[in-house]
Amino acid sequence: MVTHCYCGVILLVVFAATVTSEDIEVTCGKDAVKISWKIRKDLVPHAARLFLGSCMASQLKLLPNGDGEAHFNYPLSECKFKKLMKGKHLIYQNKLTFRPQAKSKPSAFVYPIECVYKRPEGWIPPFLNPGSGVSEGHGGLVFHMALLNELLTGIAKTNIIPLGSFMPIWAAVEQKAHQPLLLLMDECVAATTPELQPGSPVYPIISNKGCLLESTRGNSLFLPRYHSSALILYLQSFKFGLGQEVYIHCKLLAWDPAAMDETKKTCHYVKEIESWQLLDDPYRSSLCSCCASSCHARYKRGVEWDSRRRTPTSVLGPLIIVDPSDPRLNGTSVDSTEDKFNAAKNAVTGLVYNSEATKKNV
Numbered sequence: 001m002v003t004h005c006y007c008g009v010i011l012l013v014v015f016a017a018t019v020t021s022e023d024i025e026v027t028c029g030k031d032a033v034k035i036s037w038k039i040r041k042d043l044v045p046h047a048a049r050l051f052l053g054s055c056m057a058s059q060l061k062l063l064p065n066g067d068g069e070a071h072f073n074y075p076l077s078e079c080k081f082k083k084l085m086k087g088k089h090l091i092y093q094n095k096l097t098f099r100p101q102a103k104s105k106p107s108a109f110v111y112p113i114e115c116v117y118k119r120p121e122g123w124i125p126p127f128l129n130p131g132s133g134v135s136e137g138h139g140g141l142v143f144h145m146a147l148l149n150e151l152l153t154g155i156a157k158t159n160i161i162p163l164g165s166f167m168p169i170w171a172a173v174e175q176k177a178h179q180p181l182l183l184l185m186d187e188c189v190a191a192t193t194p195e196l197q198p199g200s201p202v203y204p205i206i207s208n209k210g211c212l213l214e215s216t217r218g219n220s221l222f223l224p225r226y227h228s229s230a231l232i233l234y235l236q237s238f239k240f241g242l243g244q245e246v247y248i249h250c251k252l253l254a255w256d257p258a259a260m261d262e263t264k265k266t267c268h269y270v271k272e273i274e275s276w277q278l279l280d281d282p283y284r285s286s287l288c289s290c291c292a293s294s295c296h297a298r299y300k301r302g303v304e305w306d307s308r309r310r311t312p313t314s315v316l317g318p319l320i321i322v323d324p325s326d327p328r329l330n331g332t333s334v335d336s337t338e339d340k341f342n343a344a345k346n347a348v349t350g351l352v353y354n355s356e357a358t359k360k361n362v
Contacts (some may be wrong), residue, residue, distance in 0.1 A: 005096060024096065028115035032075045035113070037096065041066040042126050046100060052113070053079035053094045072096075076115070084153065090117045141181075142174040145254045145316045152223075152232065159317075162324045163236045168223075172230035173254045176244040182257035182280070184210055184266055188250040192241045194315055196249055203240035205248070206233075211276070211291035214238070215268035222268050222279045228257055232265065237321045247317030262287055 005080060023038035043050075047060045050070050055078060057070040076083075076092050084091045096111040147156040147169040161167055173183045187197075188206040196202070205214050214235060223232040240246065255264045257280075266279040267288035276288035290296075309327035322328055 002138060005037055010228055014300075014314055016309055019021075024111060025111060031077070031117060032073070033092075033113070035072040035096065037070040037072070038063075039068045039070060041068070043098070044068040046098075049099050051097050051099060055079035079199075087119075088119050089113070090119050092117075101136050114172050141254055143167065143171070143314050144174070145171045145250065145314045146251075147250070147316060147319065148232070148323070155296060158327050160320045160322060160326075162243065162326075162329060163239065165237055165323070166219075167235045167319065169233040170230065171233070171250065171252055171314070172227075172299065174229075180228055181254040181255065181266075182260070183258075184253040184255055184264060185231060185233060186210060186251040186253040188233075190238070190240050190248055191248050192244050192246060194247050194317060203238065205235065206250070208291055209263040209295045210265040210267055211288065211295070212268040215270075220268070221270075222266055225280070231252075239321075242321055242323070243326070245314055245318035246321060248319070249313060251313050260284070262290050264267060267291050300324065 025036045027034045033052075037048065037050065037057075039050070044067070046063065047057060047068060047070055050057050052072040052074065055072065058073045058350055059071040060072070061069040063069060065227075070241060072079075080092060082093045084093065092115045094113045095220075097105050097107040098109050101107070146169075147159065148154065148170050149156045150166075150168070152168055156168075173181060173184060184204050186209060188204075189201055190203040190205060193200060205220075206212050212220060212222065212233070218236040220236045221234050223234050225231065253264065260278075260280070265287050267276050267285075268279065269275070269291070270277045276285060276291045278285045278288050289330060320328070
């Protein structure tokens with residue numbers, strides 16, 4: 001094992017058994033990596049088959065004894081580095097490989113690379129993708145929505161969803177120069193069209209100023225936040241629009257986090273305790289008690305904070321919910337609802353830095 005430190009950056013490198021004879025030195029910079037790989041003279045003619053992820057060596061030097069030295073100098077945004085978040089750290093992972101044959105063939109040897117950084121304050125995972133949803137600006141704010149994969153590590157690769165499985169829907173607001181704001185889902189409905197028309201059939205998902213109706217019908221819930229400006233709705237797929245294109249229409253709200261009330265909240269129903277619970281502070285779940293009736297704010301507070309209200313409508317889709325036997329799933333195995341639910345709970349552990357009380361209520 002070789003360990004390097006660079007400006008507080010921790011680098012963990014583990015030699016695979018097949019490359020213990022190679023001399024590899026790695027230095028992690030602020031946003032780039034430098035690697036020096038000494039290779040035997042018999043590998044020098046094949047240096048073009050040395051890769052860091054998808055990148056070839058930046059430079060090859062011939063040493064006096066006939067050996068070579070391959071250098072890789074690349075930003076961490078290139079070469080297909082994987083960017084993960086775990087606890088208070090950002091982790092960049094990649095592999096040095098020697099591929100004497102075509103890419104479809106396995107590498108002759110592999111050398112894992114991992115650079116670990118302390119997560120910057122307020123960092124948000126790079127889920128932004130213009131093709132994954134609709135983003136709208138309002139009052140200097142930009143809102144985003146996207147469908148995530150099952151591990152919550154990025155954008156989903158398919159929009160075809162088996163009935164009963166979960167759809168992790170991510171929403172966020174870019175705060176820019178604004179004071180820290182709390183991202184809320186004020187109202188969400190499903191429809192079979194990208195635009196809502198008068199009389200269009202809709203399926204209510206969130207209503208009554210932030211009450212997740214689907215949490216009373218199935219296993220849907222809000223996952224613990226990793227940042228106040230983002231929210232993940234862990235939505236169980238439903239029969240509405242089965243087999244058709246479905247669009248999720250949401251009114252997003254950015255609000256002062258210190259001014260939550262009955263009309264500015266994020267609530268879901270917890271069946272184990274048979275009660276509505278406030279995501280951001282379970283001890284203030286009394287704000288959710290109106291979810292079973294009608295939620296109204298006190299008049300004075302509404303006037304006082306009206307200038308800070310930001311409520312654009314964002315649309316996510318098309319999504320196609322199908323029966324698990326539908327051939328459009330291309331033979332993909334469909335895990336049980338419980339398996340996927342537990343997988344998401346495990347995945348979100350690395351994203352959350354909320355209180356332990358919040359974690360226990362996921």
